[in-house]
Amino acid sequence: MTRLRRIAIVGTAGAALAALAVVGLLALDRAYPPPLPEKMIVSAEVVDRDGQLLRAYATASGHWRLAVQLDQVDPQLLKMLVAYEDKRFWEHEGVDLLALGRAAWQFAANGRIVSGGSTLSMQLARLIEPREERSIGSKLKQLARALQIEQRLSKREILERYMTLAPYGGNLEGVRAASLAYFGKEPKRLTVSEAALLVALPQLPERRRPDRNAKVAQAARDRVLARMVSAGLLGESEAARAALDDVDAMRLALPALAPHASDAALRNAPGADRHQLTLRKSVQAGLEAVAREAATRLGPKISVGMVLADAMTGEILGEVGSANYFDASRSGWIDMTRTVRSPGSTLKPFIYGLAFEQGLVAQETLIEDRPADFAGYRPKNFDMSYQGDVSVRQALQLSLNVPAIRLLDAVGPQRLTARFRQAGVTPSLPAGEKPGLAIGLGGVGVSLRDLVQLYTGLANGGRAKILRDGSEASTPSPLANGAILEEQAAWQISDILSGVKAPEGAAKRTIAYKTGTSYGYRDAWSIGYDGRYVLGVWAGRPDAGAVPGLSGYVSAAPILFEAFSRSGLPAMPLPRPPAGTLRTVRADLPVTLERFSPAGQLPTVASTAVTEPAPQIVFPPDGARVELGAASEGAAPLVLKLQGGRAPFRWLANGKPLSTLERRREATWQPDGAGYSTLTVIDAAGRAASVKIFVE
Structure with missing residues (x-):
């Protein structure tokens, strides 16, 4: 067998083994996918008409975990987080080999962990599958999960999930819950000091809780500020001013407005x-x-x-x-x-x-x-x-x-x-x-x-x-x-x-x-x-x-x-x-409106039996539309007609008397504007009839 042929056989076998390895990895990936539900379990939120948080409800596990999108977070916080936790986040595929190598060398040289090599993708893997103990096996699983996560989520989605699940002490999870509890505001606009504290907390959330260990929290924040100066994100004077801010030793209640609604x-x-x-x-x-x-x-x-x-x-x-x-x-x-x-x-x-x-x-x-x-x-x-x-x-x-x-x-x-x-x-x-x-x-x-x-x-x-x-x-x-x-x-x-x-x-x-x-x-x-x-x-x-x-x-x-x-x-x-509605003074009231009586009768005929039918307006009919041009100033007024009733009659337009008492069953009215108007006639027995018209 010639040398070239042996090389060809070996190459073919290698390619086959590589293909089998890829197929095997794909099979394993499909058989053991990372637990990445399409919809995360988060706190239910009630917001106002402008999207501001009115009230939040804890999850079934008792955690405050508010969903977050990157545009809801201060851009400075995002930059500080990446610079502090995973500076090559936007370039690697889930695992930063350089960071892992550096961490391993420092551990070998010092006999203790000096810096971690975990990427944000690896930290997300730990959050969705919490490990029971620290071991090489769990670390390898975390590496594999990080690679799987990177294949399924975009970089923005990875950041959003991390910032929703990261622990911040007690039952607070996610940057929004932490910002509301520690600062009383959404993380959209944070001070440099506040952003640095939120970057520092997830590493040791219980030890660094501001409401329990304010001095420890402040020291951790100051270390983040120093790292930001080294990374070129902050100037020394800006970091120094931020370090002067006190860390409040308190935790605020999350908004609880409009509880019944x-x-x-x-x-x-x-x-x-x-x-x-x-x-x-x-x-x-x-x-x-x-x-x-x-x-x-x-x-x-x-x-x-x-x-x-x-x-x-x-x-x-x-x-x-x-x-x-x-x-x-x-x-x-x-x-x-x-x-x-x-x-x-x-x-x-x-x-x-x-x-x-x-x-x-x-x-x-x-x-x-x-x-x-x-x-x-x-x-x-x-x-x-x-x-x-x-x-x-x-x-x-x-x-x-x-x-x-x-x-x-x-x-x-x-x-x-x-x-x-x-x-x-x-x-x-x-x-x-x-x-x-x-x-x-x-x-x-x-x-x-x-x-x-x-x-x-x-x-x-x-x-x-x-x-x-x-x-x-x-x-x-x-x-x-x-x-x-x-x-x-x-x-x-x-x-x-x-x-x-x-x-x-x-x-x-x-x-x-x-x-x-x-x-x-x-x-x-x-x-x-x-x-x-x-x-x-x-x-x-x-x-x-x-x-x-x-x-x-x-x-x-x-x-x-x-x-x-x-x-x-x-x-x-x-x-x-x-239009046409006025508050009429008593002197201008018609006799039938001077005093209210249950029967609505005129005093002059109170004892006289009423035999005529009740008055009825026959023109304009109820609901009619009247053109203003035909009855505007300078033109002929609108003629009003009625049937029945006992004379004299009092006509009112929108509650305002039109003229003196009329004995005839016709009257005239000059509309003073467009819109709905109510015409009413009251006879001598106090009986009334009304129609509603629209003047155009």
Whole structure:
């Protein structure tokens, strides 16, 4: 056999053996892959509308382990980590032979470990498969796993997994949990001193815990700073300044805001790691601080709930379910924003709104506040006194009970609850019971969220919005209409409520607000709004126990103004009056609106039997669209026609009288602007008819 042939045979055999070795390694790699789950087990997070952490939950093993991406970490920390732990990280394939050789030589020369040769990939291998003991076998396995990891993950993914799993002392894992616990902030922007400490901790996390061994932690940090100077990442003066910073011997609690909403989000989507709510972190923090302080002032066992929403969208920006989630003495685990309670007088504005809408009253209409009997129901005022004749404006601002029930008797309790349902709120009544007059004074069950949703209609031109905070199992369907009041009526109510006196010492803020106190001093309410935001406050005992002296104006209203002030939200002006809507002075009121009476009759015909059919507007028809050009200034006005009724007739446009009494069944009207308008006619018997039109 020639020499060339022998060489060829040997070469072929070598190639075959090499191929078999490669195949064997691939087979081993597939048979024993590294435990790299596609999805790491991390703490569930609840974040606000801007992605800021509101609350985190420990893993099933009890660790705080927050997922992290490299763009969430200070770039300086990444550079320092690589320079300190694995300076050839971006070049090697998982194992740094130069570093291993150096470590072996130093060990042989000194008889002890001077420096390690582990790469970040090898350290990740140790984190995903913790070794029980230090041995050559475990080190070789770590080397093999590092090579496998490099074949499966990119360098960025390796860094992200390392920074999620690295230990930082106690039950803290990952750079985000450590940064929040030791510095109270995300690791996006760190000082040089903070970054160096986070680089130093994972090597000996228990010995270097700042909260237990601050001096040891500081010494380890200083060694990292010195190494960074040697590596050229820091100047000597910069490192020296960083070394002057003290290491705080404390550990902070991770954020725990919005606990009730966070719990709801986890219940409705238990498999998700990240839940985003509509809340705003700064608003939430401000409201929770106000609730804690207010509950302490009000006394033991008292809790406070709050909901602050954007009336234009229905998004909740802040919600407080209790004064302190962890305070068992105040039943802090109960979410009082969703608990059904008696609303006291907080529903009165909607009664008055329906009365405005139906043309029964104006703000300066006189109404009686005297003892009255409504088929056996005898309402009394909160202070057990009576004011006699008062204006409708005064009656609502003073929250008088008898005038409110007089109006509810006229507009009808069922009509009121029907409007609530249009606004997406179904009041709670005993089974089989129909709405009665008592609902006007709190004889019905609603939650704080229900009330705030109703009041979004007052702040939003009469149209309510479904509230949502992002914790829902599915996105709530928007209301088809949401109309709780006509725009003109909603403005009249807002105009009245904006004149309610603020509590003594309250921060100045222009809002319209209403208070309420339930029977037996069990619930204190205050709901207020400006041109954009609605805030509702409840105070009381979660067990529905009586609290002597508790009231909406004294107890809840100060919380309302303080919470608005500390929410950090800008004050928005209240809505301007719709076209044609005015607050009419008493001297300009038609005779039928000078004084409210249950029958709505004119005094001159009060004793005369009414035989004519009720008035009915036949032109323009309800829902008609009228071109402004045809009835603008200088052109012929719009002709109004009616049938039936008893003369004389009083016409009103958006609550404002058009002219003197008319005996004919025709009148004229000159619209003063585009938009919706309500035309009302009242006959001599006090009967009214209305149509709503749109002027283009």
